[in-house]
């Protein structure tokens with residue numbers, strides 16, 4: 001039998017291995033960039049999900065997008081951080097998984113993205129599936145198949 005077919009990658013779902021929403025650092029659409037940068041720097045993550053006021057997923061925002069907004073010709077224009085809002089610079093072109101999607105679906109998406117947002121049936125934010133979680137599962141599968 002094909003190794004992928006035998007593995008948990010087709011049995012487990014995104015919901016099984018995601019970091020649940022309550023443990024994920026996030027920002028909201030109506031936050032100014034200074035708040036978003038604070039969340040990113042304090043959490044240590046390079047990008048985090050963006051939610052609307054009803055906790056539906058809208059996109060992601062990262063340090064690079066924010067710093068690009070304040071780079072001037074000669075110096076950083078830090079005052080812009082309070083004038084520009086997350087909804088003006090958010091990245092909406094992101095992959096998304098449903099809670100019931102398999103880890104194999106997730107594997108395809110984390111090739112190009114460090115994490116994938118997971119939503120429930122009504123598009124409410126449920127959590128994130130990280131590259132780390134997928135790699136750890138692949139390692140478990142590898143050693144189980146060798147045993």
Ligand code: 4BW
Pocket residue numbers: 019023024025026043044045046047048049114115128130131132133
């Ligand atoms: O604060 C951290 N704690 C730990 N335990 N690991 C961290 C931390 N910050 C970074 N890392 C490691 C992880 O292995 O560096 C990798 C890249 O981080 P990133 O992308 O570029 O900030 C981390 O890999 P990962 O666990 O596979 O996570 C992939 C991406 O998912 C992270 C970040 O953008 C997002 N992320 C992970 N956990 C998150 C989160 N975003 C918000 N809240 C969380 N709890």
